[in-house]
Amino acid sequence: MSCPECNQPLKNGYIVSSRRISWSESGESAWAEDGSEVLIKDAWFKLKKTPALKCEACHLVMFKHK
């Protein structure tokens, strides 16, 4: 699979996070994550790994949530 932005080959890997990763359509900073959609949930005992694709050329990272 190649990058949708620059067409370079994408590297397979994982998003590694011990914290939740959320999506928000608002660019404003917020103290709470109310109203944002959780893409990757908190992991309490081990780091959660979500399969992802990364472009080395333009630094785009893509992952599927759920």
Ligand SMILES: [Zn+2]
């Ligand atoms: Zn790219």
